[in-house]
Amino acid sequence: MYKRWFATDGRTMVPAVIRNYGAEDFAELIAVQAASFPPPFPPELWWNERQLAEHVARFPEGALCAEIDGKIAGSMTALRRTLPEGERHDWETVTDGGYIRNHEPDGDTVYVVDICVRPEYRKFGLGQWLMQSMYETVVHLGCRRLLGGGRMPGYKAHADRLTPEAYLEEVKKGELSDPVLTFLLRCGRVPVGVARNYLEDEDSLGCAALMEWRNPFA
Template identity: 55%
Template sequence: MYRSEFYVYDQDRPLPVCIRNYTKADFDQLIEIQSECFPPPFPEELWWNKEQLTNHVTHFPEGALCVEINGELAGSLTGLCVEFDPNHSSHTWEEITDYGYIRNHDPIGNTLYIVDISVRPKYRKLGLGKLLMQAMYHVVIEKGYDRLLGGGRMPGYHKAADKMTPEQYLTAIINGETKDPVISFLLRCGRVPLGIAENYLDDEESHNNAVLMEWKNPFK
């Protein structure tokens, strides 16, 4: 199981941080984090429920990570293992994550697929999301998977949708012409775009689009 303890800096003040696997004792805080991270118009029914969280810690506990600061959960990152063929990459979030229930987790799959990453707004300037992602890269290497993969929301796209296609919006981000709260963050984490996934998730801000983004295991 995963546990890493270290410090992050809040301006000039070091804070003790622990990244570890989450358990049933964390469920209430995990649901609270979802409500803070995905307020309306994001659909409330897409927040975690306790049945989903139970499946996460039962089917693939190695892919259920949280970050804790002074006894409070500050964020979480959840994944499952799937068999992914880059030549047939079309899918929706519901299809590949089993609607977040991960009953389709494949213990012998080749890809660690990210179901969700969430960090409480008050902790977002501490770099915790990137640290969680790096922790999941450790899982990819330890398990010998080919890659880490996931669909990144495009929450800034609705502001530009009347002027550019999703593909053009992604190109503008990569060229440094615009920034997106999620896609720019994932680029800073080392993820590489594979393309646009249409109708990926019921997400008004993204116009239901996402960017499939990969991190390849450098030891494969």
Template identity: 55%
Template sequence: MYKTWYVFDGDKPIQAVIRNYTKNDFQGLIEGQKESFPPPFPEDLWWNESQLSEHVERYPQGALCVEIKGEIVGSITGLKIKYDPNEPEHTWSEITDDGYIRNHDPYGNALYIVDICVKPDFRNLGLGKWLIQSMYEIVVYERLERLIGGARMPRYHLYQQKMTAQEYVNQVMEGKIKDPVVTFLLHCGRSPVQVLPNYLEDEESCNCAVLMEWKNPFIRLV
């Protein structure tokens, strides 16, 4: 994939590029992770070069970055899996092979989002939504059934003593709580499926996530 378009910083249009990342981009991608996920996010969950090598070798179509003026300012990574909506339970570690995606299935029916990040200084440009949109395009192009992924709930720790994770999601859906990740993905067209307990070691989300999906509108699913 390679596409250019304009995003707006206030009233000023700025050209952006989304393309497949390569081995030459690894250092920029790792720096982007560090800026995007500062502590208390676990450092061992930042990308390393071994993981990135697997991404570009096993499924380069699902390894995308976004550039502004030649600087990598965000990325998104996916793998193909065989997904059974009747058995949605999983952890991030299980379904992504701890981020190495060695379990990528070329014959899978769904695109699973392993990770998305945008550097904080560039989050006012709407780049995250464009990265998600690019993954939707892959779903359509490869005739997959859906895009899915576990969404962190980074404000849940503020409410854990008052409500369950499912109640928190319900409050987000009612517009009573705005969650940086879940609300963002709703704006991108994703829909919640169910809460995933013990999804990822994540202090802010109390180790929980909500599985969210986008169905291919050109394929009728029962």
């Protein structure tokens, strides 16, 4: 994939590119992770070069990065799996701990491993551009859907009165806003369930919403 356009933060227009990443990008991709997930996020959960090498080797179509003025500002990674409808799973198992060695070349689902954007570039809509590009990958490959677990970092503040399912419902209705779930809903993702113990994430209390996008041509 190679896509060029002019991104804007509402004031400035800058040249932007979405493309597949390669070995020459690994150091910069790890730096993007560090900027996107600062402490108390555990540094050992940032990408390492072995994981990135697996992404490029096993499913290059699912290894995307976004550049602003030639600098990598964000990335998105996926693998292919075939997963039963309604199956509950955790991030570690479904993504092989981010190494994607369980990638299925004929899997009917493009599963999102990670998406991140440097904080200083988040007003340029790069997350939505990356998501749209992965939708295009789903269509190009003839897969049935895109699926992934969305963190719910706003949940901890409401856990004393809401279950994760009830919290998700309030976000869906617009009564609450969540930094991740609201973004995914705006990108066209549809919740299909809640997974507990999905990822070690204190703010989400380990919960995630399973968020789907169906290929309209499949």
